[in-house]
Amino acid sequence: MITVLALIHFALYLAMLLLMLRLILDWVDGFAPRWRPRGVVLVAAIGIRRATEPGMRLMRRIIPPLRLGGVSLDMGFLVLLLVLSLLNSVVMSLLGAALSRV
Incomplete structure (x- = not known):
């Protein structure tokens, strides 16, 4: 049980980390639209986008981007990120309870 909870915690933490890296990539893309990654950065950027796109696509379907004039805010x-953080908190409390019984 403890191993399963620890693996779930690791997966949720990794997903949150990938989302933060996706945010940085999107900001760089927004502030420097002519910048194109090359080499290792290109491979990392493609991997980050492929890993985060299914969750982002689902959230965009449920919560469409908020349009404010020429700006579009992706509330999804x-x-x-909030859902992943809450799930991680629940898993951590379960993990703490499981460890206290050992």
């Missing part, structure tokens, strides 16, 4: 990203 915030909701996805």
Whole structure:
């Protein structure tokens, strides 16, 4: 049980880390639209986008981006990050309870 909870915690933490890296990539893309990654950065960027796109696509379907004039705010990203954080908190409390019984 403890091993399973630890693996779930690791997966949720990794998903949150990938979302933060996706946020940085999107910001760089927004502030420097002519910048194109090359080499190792390109491979990492493709991997990050492929890993985060299914969750982002689902959130965009449920919560469409908020349009404010010429700006579009992706609220789905915030909701996805919040859900992952809450799930991680629940798993951590379960893990703490499981460890206290040992």
